[in-house]
Amino acid sequence: MSDLTKLTIAGARDALRKGDVTSVALTEACLNAIDAADALGAFVHKTPEIAMERAKAADARIATGDAPDMCGIPVGIKDLFCTEGVPSQAASKILEGFLPQYESTVSGQLRDAGAVMLGKLNMDEFAMGSSNETSVYGNAVNPWRAGNSDAALTPGGSSGGSASAVAADLCLAATGTDTGGSIRQPAAFTGIVGLKPTYGRCSRWGIVAFASSLDQAGPMTKTVRDAAIMGRAMMGHDPKDSTSANMAVPDFEAMLTGDIRGKVIGIPKEYRMDGMPPEIEALWTEGTAMLRDAGAEIRDITLPHTRYALPAYYVIAPAEASSNLARYDGVRFGHRAKLAPGDGITEMYEKTRAEGFGPEVQRRVMIGTYVLSAGFYDAYYNRARKVRALIKRDFEDVFDAGIDAILTPATPSAAFALGKEVADPVEMYLNDVFTVTVNLAGLPGVAVPTGQDAQGLPLGLQLIGRPWEEGELLNTAYALENAAGFVAKPAKWW
Amino acid sequence: MLDLPLTTPKPKVIAGAKQDWELVIGMEVHAQVASNAKLFSGASTKFGAEPNSNVAFVDAGMPGMLPVINDFCVEQAVRTGLGLNAEIHLTSAFDRKNYFYPDLPQGYQISQLYHPIVGEGEVLVELGDGTARIVRIERIHLEQDAGKSIHDMDPAMSFVDLNRTGVALMEIVSRPDIRGPEEAAAYVVKLRQIMQYLGTCDGNMQNGNLRADVNVSVCSPGQYEKYQATQDFAHLGTRCEIKNMNSMRFIQAAIEVEARRQIAIIEGGGTVTQETRLYDPDRNETRSMRSKEEAHDYRYFPDPDLLPLVIERAYVEGIAANLPELPDAKKARFINDFGLSDYDASVLTADTASAAYFEAVAATTDGKLAANWVLNELFGRLKKDEADITASPMSPTQLAGIIALIKSGDISGKIAKDLFEIVYTEGGDPAQIVAARGMKQVTDTGAIEAAVDAIIAANPAQVEKARQNPKLAGWFVGQVMKATGGKANPAAVNQIVAAKLAL
Numbered sequence: 002m003s004d005l006t007k008l009t010i011a012g013a014r015d016a017l018r019k020g021d022v023t024s025v026a027l028t029e030a031c032l033n034a035i036d037a038a039d040a041l042g043a044f045v046h047k048t049p050e051i052a053m054e055r056a057k058a059a060d061a062r063i064a065t066g067d068a069p070d071m072c073g074i075p076v077g078i079k080d081l082f083c084t085e086g087v088p089s090q091a092a093s094k095i096l097e098g099f100l101p102q103y104e105s106t107v108s109g110q111l112r113d114a115g116a117v118m119l120g121k122l123n124m125d126e127f128a129m130g131s132s133n134e135t136s137v138y139g140n141a142v143n144p145w146r147a148g149n150s151d152a153a154l155t156p157g158g159s160s161g162g163s164a165s166a167v168a169a170d171l172c173l174a175a176t177g178t179d180t181g182g183s184i185r186q187p188a189a190f191t192g193i194v195g196l197k198p199t200y201g202r203c204s205r206w207g208i209v210a211f212a213s214s215l216d217q218a219g220p221m222t223k224t225v226r227d228a229a230i231m232g233r234a235m236m237g238h239d240p241k242d243s244t245s246a247n248m249a250v251p252d253f254e255a256m257l258t259g260d261i262r263g264k265v266i267g268i269p270k271e272y273r274m275d276g277m278p279p280e281i282e283a284l285w286t287e288g289t290a291m292l293r294d295a296g297a298e299i300r301d302i303t304l305p306h307t308r309y310a311l312p313a314y315y316v317i318a319p320a321e322a323s324s325n326l327a328r329y330d331g332v333r334f335g336h337r338a339k340l341a342p343g344d345g346i347t348e349m350y351e352k353t354r355a356e357g358f359g360p361e362v363q364r365r366v367m368i369g370t371y372v373l374s375a376g377f378y379d380a381y382y383n384r385a386r387k388v389r390a391l392i393k394r395d396f397e398d399v400f401d402a403g404i405d406a407i408l409t410p411a412t413p414s415a416a417f418a419l420g421k422e423v424a425d426p427v428e429m430y431l432n433d434v435f436t437v438t439v440n441l442a443g444l445p446g447v448a449v450p451t452g453q454d455a456q457g458l459p460l461g462l463q464l465i466g467r468p469w470e471e472g473e474l475l476n477t478a479y480a481l482e483n484a485a486g487f488v489a490k491p492a493k494w495w
Numbered sequence: 496m497l498d499l500p501l502t503t504p505k506p507k508v509i510a511g512a513k514q515d516w517e518l519v520i521g522m523e524v525h526a527q528v529a530s531n532a533k534l535f536s537g538a539s540t541k542f543g544a545e546p547n548s549n550v551a552f553v554d555a556g557m558p559g560m561l562p563v564i565n566d567f568c569v570e571q572a573v574r575t576g577l578g579l580n581a582e583i584h585l586t587s588a589f590d591r592k593n594y595f596y597p598d599l600p601q602g603y604q605i606s607q608l609y610h611p612i613v614g615e616g617e618v619l620v621e622l623g624d625g626t627a628r629i630v631r632i633e634r635i636h637l638e639q640d641a642g643k644s645i646h647d648m649d650p651a652m653s654f655v656d657l658n659r660t661g662v663a664l665m666e667i668v669s670r671p672d673i674r675g676p677e678e679a680a681a682y683v684v685k686l687r688q689i690m691q692y693l694g695t696c697d698g699n700m701q702n703g704n705l706r707a708d709v710n711v712s713v714c715s716p717g718q719y720e721k722y723q724a725t726q727d728f729a730h731l732g733t734r735c736e737i738k739n740m741n742s743m744r745f746i747q748a749a750i751e752v753e754a755r756r757q758i759a760i761i762e763g764g765g766t767v768t769q770e771t772r773l774y775d776p777d778r779n780e781t782r783s784m785r786s787k788e789e790a791h792d793y794r795y796f797p798d799p800d801l802l803p804l805v806i807e808r809a810y811v812e813g814i815a816a817n818l819p820e821l822p823d824a825k826k827a828r829f830i831n832d833f834g835l836s837d838y839d840a841s842v843l844t845a846d847t848a849s850a851a852y853f854e855a856v857a858a859t860t861d862g863k864l865a866a867n868w869v870l871n872e873l874f875g876r877l878k879k880d881e882a883d884i885t886a887s888p889m890s891p892t893q894l895a896g897i898i899a900l901i902k903s904g905d906i907s908g909k910i911a912k913d914l915f916e917i918v919y920t921e922g923g924d925p926a927q928i929v930a931a932r933g934m935k936q937v938t939d940t941g942a943i944e945a946a947v948d949a950i951i952a953a954n955p956a957q958v959e960k961a962r963q964n965p966k967l968a969g970w971f972v973g974q975v976m977k978a979t980g981g982k983a984n985p986a987a988v989n990q991i992v993a994a995k996l997a998l
Binding site: 082083089091096099101102103105205206207208209210212213214240241242243244320321323324326327328330332333334346350370373374375378382 | 552555556557558559560561562563564591593595596597600601602603653655792794795796799800801802
């Protein structure tokens, strides 16, 4: 095989089982690709020794003829996942030097299934950002470029390193996490598939918390089939996470028939935003047509509280974050500021957190602290929770009315230039406009690449499904993927 | 439950320079759940372990770690609620109380502000003088304890011990129904007694298993009745909260001194500021804990890591069906079934071990005699050894054996005390000891008569005196008892001496 890194999970699995390739060879190819791709800034901690050791073990396991699908598949792990003995910093200075003594449930499930960890992937600090520019490691870069320009584009965020690495064929797939769109937006910006499962599908245990009621891990892959395979390996009940659902995880791959005849797809009018670029509008229209042509019924629907979603999200997520990030105080692990003579505990907190957190994290901690404070709690946090309940009900109403899935754009634009939006937080937050509703409602959502803009940049659509029906959702995504036939790859410049 | 003629106690009144003042007290008692594991982790709760040895990752606030509720602690909170005749909430929820402190690794305490697991209940607090107060319970919620900061080990550094971090506490919040220092202490004693009966809290105050925050205010006579009629706090004075007291003595002293402080402020024309204070037992004063500028805004909000805690009605009923007999019921039964006095019944039901011991003795003998022997002889002897009832070397069967020998007339009360000491120190079966050592009482009047005759014959002068002053007959009785080694039946000796002296 000539270019092993270009394999999909499904392709590699089949080749490994047939003995056409070894995990060691696959892993070496990926490690070489990673070493040659420092310009992408995707991997922030490389773990070649762990990778080779696991690859050898995987080959031995495959030889027994009894290996799970993910066995021997080289993957990257987002830095938000705690990995035993391997730096896990959530791309923050405040976790400098932190080596977890435990493995997150999700990365542990992948490890136990035989997946090969290549290293840790770049991201926005504490998963707060939409461009990967808040990372302490510096930004990751999108392997795609606009037309003939050599301007560096964002891979999106917060799972920007994951998206960049998968799109650039540095690994076969990667883990991501999604609190307001952090899997789906970077997937759309880089022409890959990103699945955010139903809240409660993937254990949050061992994943550095951003906003606990919204955070959900998921796969970032080259194809829908791969998302089905890897997603299944990541999901499952975990008694260590009280919000983890005790529900069986079906064989999603077996559900990929591509037959969506009779399915009812909703097109929500509220997602047709003012000033939406015509390319996004066209992409959405084309996607709708593809699903109709595949035999689905298309129905206009209304999700009336959509316009309140972004403000509600930017109250709830920072509120939870302000509390979740209180533990980073310099007392027990990570960065501690050097203190001046006479400094006490208050100075230690203030200096440590001022040095350890970047500006976006500080902004959100302050917003969160403010909206929870006495006198403002009802006006902000409680009101946002009410909005959240209404948004959830919007979705329940359309699902009750017979809608099987909802089709929307994944992002309001193609990937933008690094540095373009970082100065304006509100503009940056608008990246999440199509994705946050899904997190607020706890639903599964998947971004699928379906087209390119005039400059050749990938564009993606989002499908939103009923809770716990990732299998149905992925099958619809599979039909869309088949119809769109998106096969473009970024031209290698790195 | 108790059908006794109890009256309501008078509130404590402190005479100020200008007028009389009454005390109004509400308490928040923090009771450590008697659980081997913490509220949200599997770490041990064993007291006295090496610092930082009972710490799970979640207790240390490590990144990505999540709390999982310990069902056993939930059960203990429900048991406690039922023991306090309180409403059990089938749905409750956990909230985060956010503040920074090194012994609070998560940066928040998980508690139940908005939806506690237990609602309103009440406790009968008897004061031992025939009066009793019903103290209403507002709520009980489950929450995490904090760790311990140690500031005196190093001049420049502070140290933190996380062993207590995350240990389950029940915070039992009363209404302001307590009216004096003695009532406050009696209330804590009663709560502790009920929880010990239930097995839900060890109640060891020295180990910090039971701590109390006390809210104290003062008001003019008559105001409290207006509050009770309307439940409007406006009728009461401004309260101060004295934090974290772990001794009955300190609770009483702190209330007294705090009330006097408030009275002095009000009578001096000032106003009491609502604040949190600490009691300093060395100086017998309360001091403000923090200034207004540092007042905490705890930013409570529902903990998103935990789903609402939902329990089934049947689960609560199952717990209710298996509750042990509680102190009030047990005391009433002791009074009714054994004819004990209120006081004796109170002492014997103070803890389950004493009550069980007494019941085992009383089962085969006379209840009143059993109570006397347990209370006077056994408790007295144990006290001398600084032992408690659970360490008694004498079993209930042995004590019952001694009492049976008294009742059958085999031994006198005096011999019984000797026998008690022998059994207590040496062990053995009382009846066998009596037989083996010839301690059986002599009731053979012939033998007694012979002894009396011999003493009368040997002491003619004493006989003369006794005939003039019959009170001196006692001397002859004493001589006879001495001659018979104390085994003569005292009643028989008295009678025969009187007859022989022709008194």
